[in-house]
Amino acid sequence: MSTVIVGAGQAGVHLAVSLRQAGYAERIVLIGDEPALPYQRPPLSKAFLLGAATEEAIQLRPESFYPSESIDLLTGERATGIDLATACVQLASGTRIAWEHLVLATGARPRTLGVPGKSLDGVLPLRSLAHARELARRIGTARHVVVVGGGFIGLEFAAAVARDGITTTLLEGADRLMGRAVTSPVSRFFAESHRARGVEVRLGVAAAEFLGVRGRVTAVRATDGRNHPADLVVVGAGVTPDTELAARAGLPTGDGILVDETLRTADERVFAIGDCARFPSTHAGTLLRLESVQNATGQAAHVAREIVAPGRCPYQALPWFWSDQKGLRLQIAGLTHRHDETALLGDPDSGRFSVAAFRNGRLVALEAVNRPADYQAARRLLSRGAALTASDVTAPGFSLKTAAA
């Protein structure tokens, strides 16, 4: 019998590794549709773009690892169908593979904008190694860069490319940066920091049209009518979970593959993990889909345990996130979703501060900007379910580190 994992990103690879580390001795097949060895995505919008990390350096594991751990890694191979009745996966190459456990770690695809001109040469998303290679090749000669979308990817890209001699403009349709992920004080700080570095950050303004000459982008027209010259446009407009395979097999989906608190789909032999999985989050108190390394590895480790020793345990790991925007280190512990109160620790003007977020009078998340110690302490406090209020953390003499000890 065997476990078949569809998707060889961070979640899929971590599951294969976790199964072996937990003593799983059956066959493991790991199917990835990209040609390269499985790699880390976070460096793609940072060091890799600038040539500071090689393709080898961002591999999740070296090539020799997979055979040495008896993990059958199929790269450049696509699963085209799941047959639940016979418990088989159909591959594009024609092969059928039988499974006892099937894990869908299919990830997500960049969302494309319904904007005229989106197919012009020079308008690119940033999600895969192939995208990053293409962008790295073009950065050297770009003079006018427009970034569409002020989320983590767009900001990391803007931070990486901004330098003397080129203009960098960032358009964000919402009224603040990283609005889905962070509190307002953190949004404000990052907008000011990027502006101070020469990025023109425009809020409440989206891309209306990509203009081009002979098939190549030359400008971006913003929704307020202003034209921004552009020879390179990066679209960071979020992602769409890859649910097709699951949906065609008749598994329930809806902005993600729907799973229960144990991360099982409607078919209990089939799990979904990582960016593609919509799960009931104990931390958010709602159905949630998270796109992060922690979510990928945490869910992978959980499913490995459920396969090796089925306990029908709920997945409850504390979510955490990070973003490195060239020296601006943002680390987030917990989920700020539906927070109704914040407390500021430290002084944003010093470049080192944290924001604690509360819901119903209880600490639910902490965002640390260049203050790793706060983040570490908060992770520990939130993991153990410590009940802290805003007046607790702002009381004179209060220390997160002491509270966490």
Next chain:
Amino acid sequence: MPKIVYVQPDGTETALDVDAGTTVMRAALAAGVQGIVAECGGNAMCATCHVYTDPSDSDRLPAVGDDEDEMLDCTAGAREDGSRLSCQLPITEAMEGLAVRVPREQV
């Protein structure tokens, strides 16, 4: 190729011959050493590659950086004198024979 020895909480040892230039963390991942999780991939963002070095080895290791120092507070396995993030330990010839202990808990 310096030899690095990883010691598990139960005393099991794994000795690896490692290319200079990689890190103590990456070498462990490549060989599937248990207990080095390294979720953030080597950015000193997650502290899940925590190891204990012998304090007497400190002179042949790079100094603890500010970010590393803060991340080592509140690690899952308690901090000790020789605590390091193994992603911040690039391997050099001077590290021949270095032993690192893997904590019982990492996440």
